[in-house]
Amino acid sequence: MAGDAVKLLGAWPSPVVMRARIALNLKSVGYEFVEENLGNKSQLLLQSNPVHKKIPVLIHGDKPVCESLIIVQYIDEVWSSGPGILPSDPYDLATARFWAAYIDDKWFPSLTGIAKAQDDGAKKAAIEQVSEGLALLEDAFRKCSKGKTFFGGDRVGYLDIAFGCFLGWLRVTEKMNGVELISRSKTPQLAQWAERFCADPAVKDVMPETDKLAEFAKVLFAKFKNPPSQ
Amino acid sequence: MAGDAVKLLGAWPSPVVMRARIALNLKSVGYEFVEENLGNKSQLLLQSNPVHKKIPVLIHGDKPVCESLIIVQYIDEVWSSGPGILPSDPYDLATARFWAAYIDDKWFPSLTGIAKAQDDGAKKAAIEQVSEGLALLEDAFRKCSKGKTFFGGDRVGYLDIAFGCFLGWLRVTEKMNGVELISRSKTPQLAQWAERFCADPAVKDVMPETDKLAEFAKVLFAKFKNPPSQ
Numbered sequence: 001m002a003g004d005a006v007k008l009l010g011a012w013p014s015p016v017v018m019r020a021r022i023a024l025n026l027k028s029v030g031y032e033f034v035e036e037n038l039g040n041k042s043q044l045l046l047q048s049n050p051v052h053k054k055i056p057v058l059i060h061g062d063k064p065v066c067e068s069l070i071i072v073q074y075i076d077e078v079w080s081s082g083p084g085i086l087p088s089d090p091y092d093l094a095t096a097r098f099w100a101a102y103i104d105d106k107w108f109p110s111l112t113g114i115a116k117a118q119d120d121g122a123k124k125a126a127i128e129q130v131s132e133g134l135a136l137l138e139d140a141f142r143k144c145s146k147g148k149t150f151f152g153g154d155r156v157g158y159l160d161i162a163f164g165c166f167l168g169w170l171r172v173t174e175k176m177n178g179v180e181l182i183s184r185s186k187t188p189q190l191a192q193w194a195e196r197f198c199a200d201p202a203v204k205d206v207m208p209e210t211d212k213l214a215e216f217a218k219v220l221f222a223k224f225k226n227p228p229s230q
Numbered sequence: 231m232a233g234d235a236v237k238l239l240g241a242w243p244s245p246v247v248m249r250a251r252i253a254l255n256l257k258s259v260g261y262e263f264v265e266e267n268l269g270n271k272s273q274l275l276l277q278s279n280p281v282h283k284k285i286p287v288l289i290h291g292d293k294p295v296c297e298s299l300i301i302v303q304y305i306d307e308v309w310s311s312g313p314g315i316l317p318s319d320p321y322d323l324a325t326a327r328f329w330a331a332y333i334d335d336k337w338f339p340s341l342t343g344i345a346k347a348q349d350d351g352a353k354k355a356a357i358e359q360v361s362e363g364l365a366l367l368e369d370a371f372r373k374c375s376k377g378k379t380f381f382g383g384d385r386v387g388y389l390d391i392a393f394g395c396f397l398g399w400l401r402v403t404e405k406m407n408g409v410e411l412i413s414r415s416k417t418p419q420l421a422q423w424a425e426r427f428c429a430d431p432a433v434k435d436v437m438p439e440t441d442k443l444a445e446f447a448k449v450l451f452a453k454f455k456n457p458p459s460q
Binding site: 051091094 | 327
C-alpha cells in the first residue's frame with residue numbers, strides 16, 4: 001500500500017496544499033505534483049473531491065484523500081516507518097489538534113479579514129484580531145515545544161505544518177499593509193520558530209517567495225474588493 | 231494515566247457533548263457529568279477552555295481536552311484496551327474524518343438553517359439543502375459500512391458518533407416543521423442505521439427524548455427569530 005503511486009492535486013500559492021507537500025517531504029515520499037487551474041478545474045479534481053471540489057487532493061494508488069489536515073494524518077499513518085509527524089502522547093496530540101483547528105477556524109479567517117476589510121477601521125480591527133491570535137499561539141508554542149525548537153519538539157510536526165503553511169501569506173500581508181505581525185519584539189518565540197521552519201529541508205523548496213506570492217495576492221485581493229458580478 | 235478521574239463539562243441538550251458521553255460509554259469509563267448553565271458559565275469551564283469557552287470539555291486528572299471530535303479521539307487513544315472507536319485502516323480513517331468534518335462544517339449548519347430561516351422560501355431551501363446532504367450521507371453509509379450495520383462496521387464508531395449525535399435535533403426539526411428528513415422511503419440505509427444507533431447500549435441513555443428536546447428547542451429557536459438587543 002505505501003508503495004502505490006502518489007499524486008497531489010494542488011496549486012503553488014495554496015497554503016493548505018503546502019501542508020501535504022511538507023508531510024510527503026518529511027516522509028521522503030516521491031510524488032507527482034499536478035498544478036490545477038482553479039478557474040477551470042480538471043475532471044480528475046472534480047471526480048476525486050466531488051463534495052467540495054477543492055485542493056489539495058492526494059491520490060494514493062486510485063484512492064483520493066481530501067482535506068489538508070486529514071491528508072497530513074493519512075501520510076503519517078501510511079508511511080509509519082519515517083519520523084512521526086503527529087505527537088505520540090494522546091494529550092500532546094489533543095493539544096496539537098486543538099490549535100490546528102483554532103488556526104483553520106479562527107486565526108486564518110482573521111488573516112484573510114485584513115485583505116477583505118473595506119475601510120481603515122475594519123482593517124485595523126482585523127490586524128488587532130490577528131495579533132491577539134498570534135499572542136495565543138506564542139503562548140501555545142511555549143507549552144507545546146517544551147523548550148525545544150518546534151511545536152512538535154525537535155523537528156517539524158503536525159502543528160508546525162498546520163500553522164507554518166500560512167507564513168508566506170502572513171509575510172505578504174505584512175508587506176502589503178506595512179505592519180509587523182510575527183516579529184522578534186512582539187512574538188519572539190514565533191519569530192525564531194518561523195525562521196527555523198522556513199529553513200527546514202522539508203519546507204524551504206515548497207514555501208513560495210514572498211515577492212512572487214505578493215504579485216499573485218494583488219490580483220486575488222482585488223477580487224475581494226471588486227467581486228465579479230454574478 | 232487512564233486511571234485518573236474523569237469529569238465532563240456539558241449540557242444535556244448539546245449534541246456535541248453527547249459525542250464525548252457515547253465515547254466514554256463505549257470504553258466503559260466512569261465519569262462525573264457536570265451540567266453547565268450556559269447563561270452563566272462556571273469558572274471551571276472558563277479556565278478549562280479559555281479560547282472558546284464552550285462545552286464539551288473533558289477534564290482528565292487535571293488536564294482539559296476541548297472540542298468534541300478531539301475528545302472522542304483522545305478517549306480512543308487513552309483507553310486503548312477497549313474496542314476501537316476510530317477505524318484502524320488509514321484510508322477508512324481518512325474517509326471517516328472527511329465525513330465527520332463535512333457533517334460539522336456543512337450539514338449541521340444547514341440543519342440549523344431550517345430553524346433560522348426567516349420566511350417559507352428560505353425554510354424550503356434549507357430543507358432541500360439538508361436533504362441533499364442526507365443523500366450524500368446515505369451513499370457514504372453504503373461505502374463506509376461495507377454491508378455491515380454501522381458506519382464503523384459491526385459496532386458504533388467515530389462517524390456513527392459524529393453524525394448520530396444530531397439525530398435528536400433532526401427528529402425535533404422534523405416534528406416542528408412537519409417534514410421527513412431521514413425515513414425508510416427517502417434514506418432507507420440511514421433510517422435503519424438511526425434506529426440501531428439510538429438503541430445501542432452506549433447511546434440510548436444519553437440520547438434526549440424528542441418531546442423534551444422539542445420543548446427546549448422552542449425557547450432556543452425563538453431566540454434565533456428575535457435575538458435579544460445588544
